Amino acid sequence: IVALPSCPLFLVSVRLQTRVFSPTDAHRARKDATDPEPPTDESEPEEEVDPWDLPELRDTGVKWSDLDTKGKVLRVLKSIVKFILLLGLLYVFVCSLDILSSAFQLVGGKAAGDIFQDNAVLSNPVAGLVIGVLVTVLVQSSSTSSSIVVSMVSSGLLEVKSAVPIIMGANIGTSVTNTIVAVMQAGDRNEFRRAFAGATVHDFFNWLSVLVLLPLEVASGYLYRLTKLIIDSFNIQTGADAPDLLKVITEPLTKNIIELDTSVIRDIATGDPAARNKSLIKIWCKTKKNLVNITVPGSVNCTPDALCWEEDGQNWTQKNQTETINLNKCTHMFVYANLPDLAVGLILLALSLLALCTCLILIVKLLNSMLKGQVAVVIKKVLNTDFPFPFAWVTGYIAILVGAGMTFIVQSSSVFTSAITPLVGIGVISLERAYPLTLGSNIGTTTTALLAALASPGETLANSLQISLCHFFFNISGILLWYPIPFTRIPIRLAKALGNRTAKYRWFAALYLILCFFLFPLLVLGLSIAGWQVLVGVGVPVLVFVIFVIIVNIMQKRCPRFLPSFLRSWNFLPKPLHSFKPWDKVVTASMTFCRTRCCCCCKCCKEKERDEEKDDMKTKDKSLEMYDNPALTIEDEAKVTATHL
Numbered sequence: 001i002v003a004l005p006s007c008p009l010f011l012v013s014v015r016l017q018t019r020v021f022s023p024t025d026a027h028r029a030r031k032d033a034t035d036p037e038p039p040t041d042e043s044e045p046e047e048e049v050d051p052w053d054l055p056e057l058r059d060t061g062v063k064w065s066d067l068d069t070k071g072k073v074l075r076v077l078k079s080i081v082k083f084i085l086l087l088g089l090l091y092v093f094v095c096s097l098d099i100l101s102s103a104f105q106l107v108g109g110k111a112a113g114d115i116f117q118d119n120a121v122l123s124n125p126v127a128g129l130v131i132g133v134l135v136t137v138l139v140q141s142s143s144t145s146s147s148i149v150v151s152m153v154s155s156g157l158l159e160v161k162s163a164v165p166i167i168m169g170a171n172i173g174t175s176v177t178n179t180i181v182a183v184m185q186a187g188d189r190n191e192f193r194r195a196f197a198g199a200t201v202h203d204f205f206n207w208l209s210v211l212v213l214l215p216l217e218v219a220s221g222y223l224y225r226l227t228k229l230i231i232d233s234f235n236i237q238t239g240a241d242a243p244d245l246l247k248v249i250t251e252p253l254t255k256n257i258i259e260l261d262t263s264v265i266r267d268i269a270t271g272d273p274a275a276r277n278k279s280l281i282k283i284w285c286k287t288k289k290n291l292v293n294i295t296v297p298g299s300v301n302c303t304p305d306a307l308c309w310e311e312d313g314q315n316w317t318q319k320n321q322t323e324t325i326n327l328n329k330c331t332h333m334f335v336y337a338n339l340p341d342l343a344v345g346l347i348l349l350a351l352s353l354l355a356l357c358t359c360l361i362l363i364v365k366l367l368n369s370m371l372k373g374q375v376a377v378v379i380k381k382v383l384n385t386d387f388p389f390p391f392a393w394v395t396g397y398i399a400i401l402v403g404a405g406m407t408f409i410v411q412s413s414s415v416f417t418s419a420i421t422p423l424v425g426i427g428v429i430s431l432e433r434a435y436p437l438t439l440g441s442n443i444g445t446t447t448t449a450l451l452a453a454l455a456s457p458g459e460t461l462a463n464s465l466q467i468s469l470c471h472f473f474f475n476i477s478g479i480l481l482w483y484p485i486p487f488t489r490i491p492i493r494l495a496k497a498l499g500n501r502t503a504k505y506r507w508f509a510a511l512y513l514i515l516c517f518f519l520f521p522l523l524v525l526g527l528s529i530a531g532w533q534v535l536v537g538v539g540v541p542v543l544v545f546v547i548f549v550i551i552v553n554i555m556q557k558r559c560p561r562f563l564p565s566f567l568r569s570w571n572f573l574p575k576p577l578h579s580f581k582p583w584d585k586v587v588t589a590s591m592t593f594c595r596t597r598c599c600c601c602c603k604c605c606k607e608k609e610r611d612e613e614k615d616d617m618k619t620k621d622k623s624l625e626m627y628d629n630p631a632l633t634i635e636d637e638a639k640v641t642a643t644h645l
Contacts, residue, residue: 051190051503052431052496082370089359089366091249094415096355097177098254099348101140105260106280106345108138110268122158125165125218126535127528129210130521132169137517142174142413144262146449146471148269150464157270160466161224164217167471168210169521171442175202176517177414178421183510184360185425189503191364195425196509197499198434202417203516204491204498205439209478223477227469231462258348259285259332280341286328364422384430396436396483403440404447413445435492439479446472505580507587 121127136145149166152158182199186192259282267275334344386392407416423429453464502509527535560568570578
């Protein structure tokens with residue numbers, strides 16, 4: 001710089017360079033290189049992950065082409081073993097559902113028969129609806145509750161018009177099984193979210209259909225009139241029994257566990273006093289009925305063809321009576337148990353729930369291990385992909401037909417919907433595809449009931465067939481309401497909202513089950529027994545309040561400017577009235593307290609044992625010190641001194 005005074009431009013450039021590479025600036029440059037740059041406004045924000053998106057199924061293993069001959073053989077053998085295990089677990093899963101239904105019938109079957117006895121309450125359509133829900137939940141079978149209704153109608157205790165709301169309630173009650181199955185997937189939040197939504201979409205479809213069609217039926221009787229017209233138009237003859245394909249597979253196992261005599265429930269419902277003292281557990285599986293003549297007093301049975309005589313001033317006659325002769329006992333494990341129905345029902349309830357949970361967990365884990373690779377991707381695409389553009393709308397209706405056909409094969413909508421619930425949870429089937437499959441299962445279970453009705457004897461054929469047709473057209477009407485137009489598929493949106501809520505607060509799932517299937521029907525039934533004036537006086541204000549809250553919630557999200565300022569949010573209310581967070585704290589604290597109190601005794605016992613062991617060890621050490629030999633304990637001076645003392 002000193003040597004070149006005539007070059008001011010060079011000096012300036014050198015100074016600029018020196019300034020750039022000064023130690024301070026070099027330190028700043030190193031700091032900037034190590035520290036990440038803060039995000040600018042121009043940077044794109046990260047996309048939030050939608051919890052309802054199906055998880056990607058990636059091929060995490062070695063490709064088939066990269067395997068040698070031994071590896072290919074091992075992979076094929078593993079796949080075959082897994083498939084056989086999956087079939088075995090599904091078999092036990094279906095059998096445990098059957099045993100669960102039997103357990104519920106043993107626990108609450110006679111109570112269900114008693115509920116049906118009050119004909120004055122059954123004439124109230126709202127009471128009939130909740131009775132159908134409660135009875136189906138108690139016996140875990142819409143077929144059983146429907147057969148009870150058919151028996152009551154055939155015996156003249158109930159009219160077909162009064163039986164229609166009970167059939168609607170049975171349609172709601174049958175969806176409790178797959179909701180219980182969904183609760184067992186509460187381990188993973190996203191799986192639980194999808195599984196619970198996949199199960200409760202059935203509940204919302206049934207409840208929404210009832211909210212629209214029950215008032216319409218009460219006002220116009222369109223289901224009764226339509227089915228009556230069909231019955232009168234055709235000369236329908238009695239036919240063969242409905243095919244029971246699933247029973248052929250499951251009976252070898254279930255009949256060795258328990259067999260029930262469901263005619264006892266029907267006899268209680270129809271008012272037979274002798275049925276109350278009978279047990280639901282079947283003891284004699286093979287019986288024979290003979291027609292015998294007995295002698296009875298009285299001239300009532302004296303007809304021209306009957307033999308009558310007088311003896312000791314009293315008229316006697318002969319009467320035909322059916323006598324049942326027991327031939328062979330059943331072979332199930334409770335035939336010699338001599339236990340009451342309630343005890344056997346509780347035992348089977350615990351065992352079936354344990355088997356159900358175990359099978360479900362193992363099925364989910366096995367499916368997760370099997371659904372990897374190209375096969376899983378293909379399965380997922382086949383199940384969830386729509387047809388090309390002009391025919392995309394056809395895909396859902398084909399899914400409805402598939403659901404109806406599969407339910408007809410397995411003879412139970414509960415089994416079918418409970419089987420697809422874990423698949424929705426692990427992400428193989430989307431909620432949008434599970435919805436039409438569930439609607440199809442509703443139709444499939446009604447076709448099974450129709451075939452069962454066609455097998456009825458001549459005197460009960462018309463009534464049973466009309467009730468089955470009411471069930472069929474109720475589900476068809478619900479599908480027409482809540483499926484053809486995408487905007488009307490409200491059950492999917494409600495199920496997603498409930499799935500989000502239960503994924504955040506998992507205890508809410510149990511609360512939902514208890515409220516929807518037990519407490520709410522029991523409350524409505526109690527109000528109905530008190531009289532229709534009480535039911536209307538309590539129910540109408542509550543219904544108006546619920547509608548008001550729903551409308552305000554919708555307006556808060558979409559057009560809050562039309563609401564008064566205090567109604568634009570619920571913050572003016574106490575927090576427990578508009579948020580689950582305080583309740584979540586209470587539930588979490590109570591569960592922690594219970595866990596602590598339950599384990600307190602064990603902890604105290606263990607600590608006491610540890611203290612005793614420590615005291616024993618100290619005593620042993622002291623005894624060793626007292627009798628130690630000084631010549632052998634030179635290393636420890638303290639012990640030597642103590643020994644001398």
